[in-house]
Amino acid sequence: MQSDIKEAYTVFINQIKNRLAPTHDSKTSSINELSGDWGGLSTFDRIMYLTVNTIVNDVFPESLIEENRNTEIKEFKLSLPEFKKLWDAHFSETLASPSRVMSDMFWMSLPWEEIQQKLGKINVVDLGCGRGGYAQKLTDWSEGRVQSYLGVDSQVHPRWSQSTSDNIEFRQVDLNGQELSLPSETNLIVSQSFFEHVRNDLQLFQTLRDFTIRSGHPCMQIHLVPAAAALKLYLMHGYRQYGPGPLKKALDIYGPPFTIKLFKLGNAPSNALHFEYITEPAYFGKEHSHQSRENNPEEYSKKLEKSLREDMEATYEDSQHCFWAIVIENEGTVF
Numbered sequence: 001m002q003s004d005i006k007e008a009y010t011v012f013i014n015q016i017k018n019r020l021a022p023t024h025d026s027k028t029s030s031i032n033e034l035s036g037d038w039g040g041l042s043t044f045d046r047i048m049y050l051t052v053n054t055i056v057n058d059v060f061p062e063s064l065i066e067e068n069r070n071t072e073i074k075e076f077k078l079s080l081p082e083f084k085k086l087w088d089a090h091f092s093e094t095l096a097s098p099s100r101v102m103s104d105m106f107w108m109s110l111p112w113e114e115i116q117q118k119l120g121k122i123n124v125v126d127l128g129c130g131r132g133g134y135a136q137k138l139t140d141w142s143e144g145r146v147q148s149y150l151g152v153d154s155q156v157h158p159r160w161s162q163s164t165s166d167n168i169e170f171r172q173v174d175l176n177g178q179e180l181s182l183p184s185e186t187n188l189i190v191s192q193s194f195f196e197h198v199r200n201d202l203q204l205f206q207t208l209r210d211f212t213i214r215s216g217h218p219c220m221q222i223h224l225v226p227a228a229a230a231l232k233l234y235l236m237h238g239y240r241q242y243g244p245g246p247l248k249k250a251l252d253i254y255g256p257p258f259t260i261k262l263f264k265l266g267n268a269p270s271n272a273l274h275f276e277y278i279t280e281p282a283y284f285g286k287e288h289s290h291q292s293r294e295n296n297p298e299e300y301s302k303k304l305e306k307s308l309r310e311d312m313e314a315t316y317e318d319s320q321h322c323f324w325a326i327v328i329e330n331e332g333t334v335f
Contacts (some may be wrong), residue, residue: 056245218331
């Protein structure tokens with residue numbers, strides 16, 4: 001009996017490896033066909049979602065990504081003075097999740113002057129923009145270097161009408177259906193926590209690659225996506241996390257002359273805080289995930305600052321970071 005189970009498991013793992021192999025023709029990096037965003041999933045479907053994604057995330061080592069000669073993995077680190085400056089100015093009263101604060105710190109810390117020197121006037125397309133909050137944020141964080149912003153999403157958000165201006169525009173686009181046509185002047189394509197929700201993510205990455213090649217001018221892409229460790233924090237969320245297998249399939253689309261930098265965001269201290277204040281209340285407790293933070297805002301804020309500071313000081317281990325920041329450039333490098 002045990003030998004039969006072991007043999008079946010081996011067959012299953014080999015099937016997953018074959019599906020994730022670079023030679024496998026697919027529009028999606030996912031083995032799993034379920035989305036954690038779908039309402040009404042049965043208990044069996046939930047178990048399958050978590051099981052398949054756990055296996056997919058663990059089946060390949062992180063060293064697989066480093067086989068790409070044009071890819072470099074870095075750690076997102078801020079010095080203590082840099083961290084303190086950003087924290088005091090923007091986050092001292094926030095109730096946001098650790099990964100959201102870490103992501104925003106990454107956006108704030110981008111070398112915006114160097115990006116402008118490479119791209120010229122910065123024309124942004126924000127994929128999966130939601131309510132469009134990053135329109136003003138990117139303008140502020142870049143110190144006014146963003147000339148135009150186009151936010152696209154599959155659903156119209158009520159706040160779009162409040163944010164639209166001469167240089168800020170929003171469009172409803174079926175991104176899962178790949179109905180994406182980018183303005184010719186686009187030179188910075190960004191997304192925050194978006195690609196995990198796209199069924200045919202590889203097809204969309206290919207669309208962006210083709211646009212960049214056709215554009216004839218320098219372009220950059222910056223995408224923040226959940227890493228393997230995010231599964232234990234968010235559980236039912238999107239189609240996938242970008243463990244080494246799915247991430248490599250996406251990055252293989254961008255061979256030379258593209259250059260890729262991967263930044264690890266987050267670590268064990270902030271993961272533990274997320275689980276305590278967000279995951280556990282939402283899935284295993286009686287409180288909504290926001291209530292545990294709203295009921296103890298000062299306590300949460302102190303713990304959040306402490307955990308993020310410890311993240312910055314810690315040594316990264318495989319699969320401890322909860323997010324990747326993917327930076328793709330087509331002509332020269334800023335990073």
